[in-house]
Amino acid sequence: MTKLSVNVNKIATLRNARGGNVPNLLKVATDLESFGAQGITIHPRPDERHIRYQDARDLKKTVQTEFNIEGNPISKFIDLVLEVKPEQVTLVPDSVDAITSNAGWDTIKHKDFLTDVIKTFKSAGIRTSIFVDPDTKMIEGAQVVGTDRIELYTESYAVDYEKNKEKAILPFVEAAKKANELGLGINAGHDLSLDNIEYFAKNIPNLLEVSIGHALISEALYLGLDNVVNMYLQRLK
Ligand SMILES: CC(=O)[C@@H](O)[C@H](O)COP(=O)(O)O
């Protein structure tokens, strides 16, 4: 079975909009776990616009399932991850000003850098995963740098799923076959949703984990609004 790790960046975005502690990130993480989530993912960005570095430290004490920290391994990120020691670190090559993650690693060009960083995290007992496009050459490069897992960057799947799902999944099936052949674990994420997740999970052999945030939190709003509006109406009677 594929594990669901919920990315709580959007909860921090909402909290930061008012400067207080509503919604409470730690409570949401605990609630998500009690509802069945098998992991909690965060992606602190250098400007801390949503997840703050302190959130990573606080969540480490709270999260009972698998804690996954994603990010570009700049030196302050490396220090944070080594201090917090999550179960998994996912390396993402996002630029400082990126609105969201928008590319996988070039595992051939960044071979030496990735090899060093991965060795550092693995020596600290932290499982490593690297964010990659569904490109078999990049998967081969991922094995060379010594990562435990890859995370398939699924934005193109999510976009193309709307037009032609059979075609959209093909590069991901090829990438997953290559990863399986090379003994790499497979995670996936970015823009996965209630609409497209089932087809993805059914077609990707040995999909270990998906991390989902943006769509899942949005869907929770859509599916929860009815309940909450009615609770307000009850109190206004
Ligand atoms: C690696 C990945 O796809 C996610 O972590 C995504 O980048 C979420 O980050 P934001 O919430 O900042 O968009």
Ligand SMILES: NCC(=O)COP(=O)(O)O
């Ligand atoms: N690694 C992907 C992730 O954590 C969540 O991405 P998204 O669902 O917010 O696009």
